[in-house]
Amino acid sequence: MLVTEKVEYVDYKDVNLLTRFVSDRSKIRNRRVTGNDVQQQRDIANAIKNAREMALMPYTKRVAQTRTSRPPRDG
Numbered sequence: 001m002l003v004t005e006k007v008e009y010v011d012y013k014d015v016n017l018l019t020r021f022v023s024d025r026s027k028i029r030n031r032r033v034t035g036n037d038v039q040q041q042r043d044i045a046n047a048i049k050n051a052r053e054m055a056l057m058p059y060t061k062r063v064a065q066t067r068t069s070r071p072p073r074d075g
Contacts, residue, residue: 001020001034001035001036001040002036002040002044003040010040010043010044010047011047012046012047012048012050012051012054012056013051013056014047015051015056015057018044018047018048018051018057019057020034021034021036021044021048022048022057024061025060025061025063026057026058026059026060026061028044028045028048
């Protein structure tokens with residue numbers, strides 16, 4: 001994927017590029033999914049981890065959950 005876009009260097013400050021390699025729950029996507037080779041995937045993972053440390057990217061995202069009402073407890 002990086003080869004087709006002609007990206008020479010993966011920078012941790014380029015959040016728009018890095019978000020393409022992160023799932024909706026902020027997990028780093030697998031190499032088979034992204035289509036990168038080993039070195040590119042390692043560079044991307046390190047850049048994402050650095051961006052998270054610098055608070056440019058979140059570690060996790062909140063997932064909206066709808067809670068159903070529970071029946072009253074007997075007791």
